[in-house]
Amino acid sequence: ATPMSIMTATGRGAQAGVLIKNAEALERFAKVDTLIVDKTGTLTVGKPKLVAVLPAAGHDEAEVLRLAASLERGSEHPLADAIVAGAEERGVKLSNAKDFEALTGKGVTGVVEGRAVALGNARLLAELGLDGGQLSETANARRDQGETLMFVVVEGAIAGLVSVADPVKETTPAALEALHALGFRIIMATGDNERTARAVAARLGIDEIRADVLPADKARIIQDLQAAGSKVAMAGDGVNDAPALAQADVGIAMGTGADVAIESAGFTLVKGNLDGIVRARRLSRATMRNIK
Numbered sequence: 001a002t003p004m005s006i007m008t009a010t011g012r013g014a015q016a017g018v019l020i021k022n023a024e025a026l027e028r029f030a031k032v033d034t035l036i037v038d039k040t041g042t043l044t045v046g047k048p049k050l051v052a053v054l055p056a057a058g059h060d061e062a063e064v065l066r067l068a069a070s071l072e073r074g075s076e077h078p079l080a081d082a083i084v085a086g087a088e089e090r091g092v093k094l095s096n097a098k099d100f101e102a103l104t105g106k107g108v109t110g111v112v113e114g115r116a117v118a119l120g121n122a123r124l125l126a127e128l129g130l131d132g133g134q135l136s137e138t139a140n141a142r143r144d145q146g147e148t149l150m151f152v153v154v155e156g157a158i159a160g161l162v163s164v165a166d167p168v169k170e171t172t173p174a175a176l177e178a179l180h181a182l183g184f185r186i187i188m189a190t191g192d193n194e195r196t197a198r199a200v201a202a203r204l205g206i207d208e209i210r211a212d213v214l215p216a217d218k219a220r221i222i223q224d225l226q227a228a229g230s231k232v233a234m235a236g237d238g239v240n241d242a243p244a245l246a247q248a249d250v251g252i253a254m255g256t257g258a259d260v261a262i263e264s265a266g267f268t269l270v271k272g273n274l275d276g277i278v279r280a281r282r283l284s285r286a287t288m289r290n291i292k
């Protein structure tokens, strides 16, 4: 494309809330056929809220929430913020945790009130040699509603579940419809559980998902699609998404997201919603038409 047409597109993009970092991203985007979309913070608001605390037999709600929230104070994960905020709203007094450790893509562990506490997903449970037992059914019913369930393990036994929900952004359904109409193959990628992912995807008319994805897997999923001949754009907001944004033919960061995501991307959507991708596609196609 000519420098002039790129300048025009960049200016129009900026007006419409799409920051275009370089000409290459703009040119490559005209050829993109597959769009990978992170769930949390990209499709959803990204501010999950605590919606339920479900104690196992022999435990009570207040204890489960206190131990969980005390431990999560050490984590910066949005799920941790939801649990801590939920405990504070409910007037729970938190304790100090010791030996805090974050296990990427799984959860957190530490010692609270002298007891070993672990909090996280099914992968974490499996690692501890536990299975959800009866609580798994409760968990699944809630996952089918799009909630994210975490198990609370105290001294090696399951003490309960905490459930968190993150609403879909108001702008997401219409943006996805427009992107589908433009002919993109759309794939949702998430570290969340398959059932939760499926429930959210179904509501949005997304038919392909990659769930239980570890941060490092997102980049690999893109590599595999590229190896199969696809031109891939990735939209994400998190620190975790940065390698995938860099791997994609075009990385698209949410302006509301982490700085490292924005640095790794070719486009930034200032308003933090997917509408900007529709604009970017039009600008990109128009620019490429001008060169011919």
Ligand code: ADP
Residues within 6 Å of the ligand: 039, 040, 072, 075, 076, 077, 079, 080, 103, 104, 105, 106, 107, 108, 119, 120, 121, 148, 149, 150, 189, 190, 191, 192, 193, 213, 214, 215, 238, 240
């Ligand atoms: P994503 O940003 O897509 O949710 P992550 O890798 O950050 O991906 O998290 C994947 C999963 O790991 C979460 O859905 C949750 O089950 C678990 N997890 C990660 N961090 C925490 C945490 N601080 N507390 C509880 N669970 C966690």
Ligand code: MG
Residues within 6 Å of the ligand: 038, 039, 040, 041, 042, 236, 237, 238
């Ligand atoms: Mg995210």
